[in-house]
Amino acid sequence: MERRAFYRNGTLPWLLLAPQLLLVLVFFYWPTSQALYWAFTLEQAWGGGNTWVGFANFLAIFRDGQYWATVGRSAFYAICATGLSMAIALTLAMFVDRALKGTRIFQSVFVWPYAIAAPAAGVAFRFIFSPEAGLIGSINDIWPGIWSPATNGWHALGMVIVCHAWLGIGYNFIFFLAALQMIPKSITEAGAMDGARPFQRMLDLQLPLIAPTVFFLMIMNLISSFTDSFGLIDTMTEGGPIGATEVMVYNIYIDGFKGLDYSGAAAQSIVLMVLVIALTFVQFRWVEKRVHYS
């Protein structure tokens, strides 16, 4: 049965909506429109004036080989961080779902990383990964110079990706666990009676059944790695060494704030925004329609 509430008073719904609309307007549409305007002008840093340049800012960034390098790096970052984080979270959720000893403790423990702010985690991981003093750095005592995130770009990028993946595990874990627990026990039990081992059951039964969750998480993780990597990178590597950890969002910060090129940064923001909108669109249109239980 469907239940609906009707308002006789026409203004009341708008009043109830107002706080939310105001927030969205002030914190999203206003700055976005500002960025959109800047992206088509050359904006003086101190606000002394600007000139309309059409698509020149976009052409400039698309012509720039180093910009495409940051795009490629962002894609690599997003795929690795998403894959790593989801694989670990799924494994943990599988074990917790099997109701082994101590499940209830792990259920809450595994969620904790999600509550840690990225910059705080970044600082902690910087110590852990420090080549001179850190936990990981101690392998340099055995093989000197083997771990050097300050000079080796791949080390630095790997380090940030691992931290990003670690931060996302808690969030992914909760969704996976919830999805796994939604699967009727009888199905797995039937599988077990037919002689399928736990790993076989995961591949053939559980994974297909939680496919909608997997796709939802994939999109959310991809979006998050495009936009939320800033805090980690800023505290851990500041984009270095030699720009090896400059992903799209960090490049915006460097060009806009360090380079005072507001227009170039605004154009990059728009590109990133379009990318995120596209991913969201995929999530709503493609994933939600195609992926369903069958």
Next chain:
Amino acid sequence: MTSKWLFGAALAASALSVAAPASAATKFEFWYGLSGDLSERIQDMCKTFNESQADYEIVCVSQNDYEANLQNTIAAFRANRQPTITQISDGGTLDLMLSGAYVPVRQLMEENGYQINWDDYFSGIASYYSTSKGELLSMPFNSSTAMFYYNTDALEAVGFEGAPQTWEQVEQIARDLKAAGYDCPVAFDPTGIWQWWEQFSAAHNQPIASKGNGYEGLDATVEFNHGKFVDQLTWIKKMYDEGLFVAKSKAIGETSNDAFVNAKCQMSSSSIADHGTFAKQAVEGMHWDVAMLPVWEGTERTNTLVGGASLWTLKGSTEEQYKGAAAFYAFLATPKQAEWWSTVTGYIPVTNSGFKAMTDKGFYAEAPYKGRERAVESLTFTPPTEYTRGVRLGNFGAVRLEVANAIQEVLFNNVPVQQALDGAAERSNEVLRRFEQTYAGAQLP
């Protein structure tokens, strides 16, 4: 979505400026980009100023570093919440000059009835912060230049007496030190472009950019990929590969300054402003000294560039607040205050008379201040030339970043020196062209 960053920064900055409650004294704000020990000294200075008179109250706010201070000041200015005075580093000078956001300091002082002998400022300092006609636009404040620090114990241990004056000597000492078992002869900060690039170029009278380092027009192009800096970077790479220069930076885990005061590295280059800190932090029993930057043999040394920052008076304050700002500048220029500032930090006095008064008093005659006079010597070694009067490049911060990346590419990724510098130059020129377009038609003051 990401444009939230822009807005967030503006919001955070404006939240910092607290509305002044009504009181007898006129309040005005001063934002600065220093932290730690230096920030505490500025707070002391503000306290002294507030206690010295009853008409004005200065509120001094640390924004942590020059970069953050510039960003926050811009955000605040765009939101009309800017402080009366802000501290802008050497490299940001042209950005400010073209902003139209300031009141020239000379005009400010004249309007408020202060007589200042503008010719008293060291020419190398004045030329960095003045218009082409020689009118100072900002108040010189914390001024420094790059110096060469060395551990006298270690140098004596390999039989070298006195200060290294040429890079040939530095190389020889480094080899001897290495042979004697020192594993870090020279600490090299790969992001330390200010001392290793800009100041090297100045001491050797090499252009950083065409058009007299940008003084003659916004259409200047960078020149660091020709001339002596190419050879210098080639040499640095060679020294690095041989383990004679050791990379030290915050990212690596130990800064070059820390490595020097802990006696792990025996030579290093840094600002004279660190002289006081080194004296405090050097491990017990360690002897060290400071010298002008070495030059290559057969080079006619020229003066080095002033580093540090100057104070800009921003538009948008009340007349009373400007009176307060002028009173604050006058207070800074008093001999007593100038000497105090120079004593508790390593910054040098900014006027000829101030320097002379301190020399006459015997300030530089003995430890711990002995050696700081060499910074003034370096800064005033010759009258400023076309390439040693300063740098007038727009968004110079972005250019610095390109050079820092080029140096690291050469050191860590074995990219050929010329190729790395050409790449950096090409990108730097794009930055400059963008700046030129943004300020199309603007004239350098």
